[in-house]
Amino acid sequence: MKRIGKTTLAAGSAVLMMGALAGCGSSSNASTTSAASSTAQPLIMAPAPYGSYTDNFNPFSTSNNPGTDGFIYEPLFYFSTVSSNQYGLLGQSYQWSNGGKTLTVDLRTNVKWTNGTPFTSKDVVFTFNLLKQNPALDTSGVWTKLQSVTAPNAHTVVFQFNQTDVPFGVYVLETYIVPESIWSKISDPAKYMNSQPVGTGPYLLSSFNAEDYKFTANPHYYLGKPKVPVIEVPAYDSNNSLNEALAAGQVGWSGQFIPDIKGVYTSKSPNNHYWFAPYEVVGLFPNLKNPLLSQLAVRQAINLAINRPELGQKGEYGYEKAASPTALVLPFQKSYLNPSLPVSETYNPTKAEQILEKAGFKKNASGVFVSPSGQPLSLTIQVPAGWSDWDADCAIMAQELSAIGIQTTVTQDAYGEYVANLQGGKYDLAMSWTNPGPTPYYALYNSLGSTGDWNIEGWNNAATNNALNAYASSTNPAVQKQAIETLEGIMVNDLPFIPVLDGALWDEYSTANYTGWPTQSDPYVTNAPYSWPAPEIVVEHLTPKS
Known part of the structure; x- marks a missing residue:
């Protein structure tokens, strides 16, 4: 078992790579993707043996369910921790100015929340002000560095820092954004369970119970509907039970320490692989x-x-x-x-x-x-x-x-x-x-x-x-x-x-139904299914196996 830390931000302007994702691009890809998705198998994902789940999809909670951060809620950018790749999500570019005290972000213009409301800079400003008003939510301490967050127009956000701290920009740019129209009405956001989450991400929560929950592909996702139509997250209460399910092909993606992975997992099927980056x-x-x-x-x-x-x-x-x-x-x-x-x-x-x-x-x-x-x-x-x-x-x-x-x-x-x-x-x-x-x-x-x-x-x-x-x-x-x-x-x-x-980082994955996983020879992002929001990037790369 390992603890996942935070990532950092390279200085200067971003060279964004989200457009290079397999199956991604503009919404014009949706019809082709939909045809492929209609015959694709669900992806069974068990990041770790967490035991039973609680109905918690609050992106600010440290105990939320896997997939809350990434599949549903997104940050402005994500920076790979195993390669030099940078991915524009809600943001499409950023630039530093004023001696490294001002960070200006240009947002995408074609993003909608899953309830159909347009995503704008007001949502970003609201989110950061929410953290300021509720310090318990500000787990990265962004307001120890920020002076102000403003929106000169609907698709631009300006972050003013108290003093130059270029690397700290990652904590700002990787903050998950929530819709003002919903969260402005929540009296105690720290305790809010958010059982019906509305995000911008590639998936929607379609069902939940303590032993299993499912995500379905967002047909209106701004990078195109994912080719994985359904992601199911079953609960496991021990390493042994999850290892048995992996070996039997009942789980297609997991991330845990397995002492004898060749004997326990890869020897069971030519489709079983691992990459411990x-x-x-x-x-x-x-x-x-x-x-x-x-x-x-x-x-x-x-x-x-x-x-x-x-x-x-x-x-x-x-x-x-x-x-x-x-x-x-x-x-x-x-x-x-x-x-x-x-x-x-x-x-x-x-x-x-x-x-x-x-x-x-x-x-x-x-x-x-x-x-x-x-x-x-x-x-x-x-x-x-x-x-x-x-x-x-x-x-x-x-x-x-x-x-x-x-x-x-x-x-x-x-x-x-x-x-x-x-x-x-x-x-x-x-x-x-x-x-x-x-x-x-x-x-x-x-x-x-x-x-x-x-x-x-x-x-x-x-x-x-x-x-x-x-x-x-x-x-x-x-x-x-x-x-x-x-x-x-x-x-x-x-x-x-x-x-x-x-x-x-521990990760085990199956190529029985999908190809396009990160590997040592193609380390575009970590494949660990608990290193959020990297799994979102992984899923956007996956293609059903013909």
Whole structure:
């Protein structure tokens, strides 16, 4: 199981690619698409074993049903996290001005809500004002950066920022938009379940119960009616039950960790496939308030004691590779790599012990290193209970660290307790994620920035903040690349956190009824069926198999 983070926005004007989607374009395609759709099979989609569903299609709710965001409600743009593709949805172009303080978006002119009402800039302004009036809905904190949102005409929206922050534009452009005509009448939008959703997306909700719900293709969708006529989302309550349904061909698209995917899934049919795209760096985050872990020598020793290829094979069944010491992960981001820095970590337990000895640590009678001040090097690694791959990874790392004299045990906590402990600094080491995007800035900012939303380790460093600010305040690619290279050097030399593996997005899909899925050779967007709104882009590419 993995957590999905936020994406980022490349600086400058957008080069939009939605028109390149298979089966997409103007509404003139609708008649051809309709003929194909009439004989196409439903797509059975089970993103994960969520258990029974509640009737919640509120796009601002963190517990809404899969498909609310993407199939029904849409943002202005979507930026792929596994390629450099950008997709114009409700927006068709954007441009920065005023030194990166003003973002102007040109909207599509042929969009309607599924109740027939035209979509205009008033809906966008209303949505953002709704977030301002209801801070609980503003989960991305857009109003911490925005000064105003205005509409000079029916198809233009102007976002004025308090100060230059070009990368933050993604949180604005990927905000889901709701119709003013409906949501202006809702007294408490945070608690509104929205059981009859009206959106702009490619699908309409056609039926719902706690065990299964269905979407049908929107015949008036502005990019043309999708070729997948019906998407059904059945409920599963366990990995085993969902794995059995996948193997039996009862589910055509899912996304979960399967230990032996060849034996369990792909061997059952030539139509069964998977693509576990590298998505984020997973690492060991040290609590830098811990007087032992605040010492660079200790972090260096931990780094050298981890056998990453072994973790990738034993803990992750070969699905994930060793992370780069620079914390850059996505293949299409390799242009940012500093060529003077190492591309892989070295497993060297002997050197790890030498570093500790040089720093004044000595082993006691039990073989555990003790600091010059008399503190035994005894640590715990926190990990969410039930995340079987991470649990295995941490068990292996604990053995490796204990073998060199760092006494290490693993603590498995319920997910909520785990997050609370990390955010509250109540841990030693923690296996955790980063929040990636189409450029390396976001993973680095979120994990290293003094105001980053996942800087759980407590790193606060002037050189780091200066580099992050240099990136955020510029639209010059050369300036941004230099800033990233500075941050890579900090990662390698100072180890604010310890990269371990390139975390993957889990996805399994069948080509029995549809072709056009993203693959490693055609990574137009992530295929993970829980990484919304990417599934909307995927479905727009799918074509019924003849």
